[in-house]
Amino acid sequence: MNGFWEAWRLIITLDADLYEIIFLSLQVTVTAVIIASVIGLPMGAWLAVNRFKFRRYVIAVLNAFMGLPPVVVGLFVYMALSRAGPLGGFGLLFSPAAMIIAQVIIITPLIASISHQTIRDLWAEYHDLLISMNATRGQRIKALLWDGKRALLTATLAGFGRAIGEVGAIMIVGGNIEHATRVLTTAIALETGKGNFAFAMGLGLVLIVLAVLVNVLIHIIGKTERASTW
Amino acid sequence: MKPVFALIVALLASATHAETLRMAVTTSFYNSGLSEVLLPEIKADIGLDVELIVVGTGQAIRLGEAGDVDAILVHARAAEERFIAAGFGSYRREIMYNDFIFVGPLSDPAGVANAQTAVEALQAIATTEAPFVSRGDDSGTNKKELALWALAGSPPEGAWYRAAGAGMGATLNVASGMNAYTFTDRASWLNFGNKGDLKLLFAGDPSLFNQYAFIPVSPARWPHVRNDLALALEGWLTSEKAKGLIDGYTINGAHLFSFNAVTP
């Protein structure tokens, strides 16, 4: 119960450090989710609509990448962004940008894979109609993305959930620097390391509440748009 | 008139244009809480924002080798000297020391509390095969522990010896959960909030001396590093002001660090 009261104390007293951490968590994850969606959603749709030689292999690779351990992604991004690495010149290591890059790599396959499954089902339904209407390839993908938007929102939320709760990769590439790259999950890891379980629990509760709030908010927005439908 | 002018310039510079230095430090230093005392003072005195990357000594040194930080503050002399010999660091400047301690279960089945030296303490644990949790992460603390085992003459092997492969805090959590012995720096122990049935059993042997050294990453090796800021920080860390803050830092009344930087 200590964690619960600690969380309340921090929230009610408007603890500046806590709000800074929450804000950075949201900033990094929301940015990553937007970028990953812009890449992953059309990619999933494209894979669902097109038949080409290596399609099965691409989908298999995508599904395998979905289960990629974040720590491995973190290490990979660290090696790339390190001063000694190929992209070292940009000086991005230990910055929010590096964390965003890692999260994009982690959640893009997830979003692409879920959207592929969704779009594949919708495409089976729409196939004859869209061919009959002589829709171009781009118009088909657009229609499928638009009409599948509720299910795709779920894919995006799954990406958000995985990204906001991720710790291994962003610890490595972000460095958990106070006032710079410390987010909820890395702060929890730090406090756990110090044996401050109550404080860590408090942060954990904040994380859970935040994830639930974002989900509820998105669903409310989705519902008001079309209240009477499903 | 001149000094006043200089002061105004310095104040303006610090207020409007705070510079940022990135330094890799060990978990033991960070967990002591000393950085929370020093960083605001550094910012106030020389207008320098110090961003800390908190990792084990092994990883800190590798971050320095890759040029991903401007300086490192670590405690593993042999590794530090190799780092400098390989041209990654400019030189090492000793700043302060604290000490390592043995903690273990209240019942102390191996009788560590009665040991005369650190080596004897380890031999007692090995003989009774009492559970012992090691960092196992190539950190400075881990290197020190392994060096002591080498002196004890028996390489630690067996089910009773567990390498956690984790930072100091996580290792202490494992030891607390298993009610096992472990080797830790005093600062991490004092700040640790999950002591359970663990107790400080042995300390004070001169061989447990834990020297922290500051090493700027070599600008000859990595031209992009902020060597100017590293020198400014070094100047502050070896100043009388730093001496007062470091020597005066306590946790629950216990004194932790001893300043020992030599002014040339």
Add this chain to the structure above:
Amino acid sequence: MVSILPLTLTDATAHMRGKKLVGPVSLTLAAEGFTMIIGPNGAGKTTLLRLMHGLQRCTKGTVAWAVPNTLARTRQGFVFQSPIMMRRTVVDSLAYPLRLRGMGKAAALKKATSCAANFGLEGLLESWAPMLSGGEKQKLSLARALIIEPDILFLDEPCANLDSRATREIEAILQEVQARGTRLVMSTHDMGQAKRLAQDVVFMLHGGVHEHSQADAFFMAPETREAKQFINGDIVE
């Protein structure tokens, strides 16, 4: 504008995984008329319609229009047996084919609204298409196929799942559409409907065109024994 008709099928054949579904069929559809395709289940009625419309490719033979295929593709409509409803409102569903052709949003919605009124859908503009009744769905399918004013409309058993009232409504619409000069090609299982609407009849059996004649002649005096059996409601072997 020049009509894309006549449509000429020359030995058109369709296979699926090595098994022949339809063909070889040779057939010419003139610029005007109402062709009814009948025959027992599995005779290939749906496949023939899909071949003509280009939803399915010929594995042998050709399907040729009077104009290049890319142009012909844009001037046809198709109504499926089970209506495919997009997850949109009625008015958005109707505007969609217009939007595909580059019409502006406002103009497309305006035309969709007036089109809906012609099909008795004016009260359902903002309804969610997948939630409509079967009859409403099929009327929406018709309206959606016709809103682009195609030269030819294919219908695959459009009334198969509808009650007689909805069937009559659809039939009335089809007669009006045909009177305005749209070529209609439709398959059906309903002999009464075939007699009411057809100008010529294609009787299919075992994947081939068994008989093709004027509707009056076909129903009065079919040329083949199988056609006679089918009209009488007997089992055709």
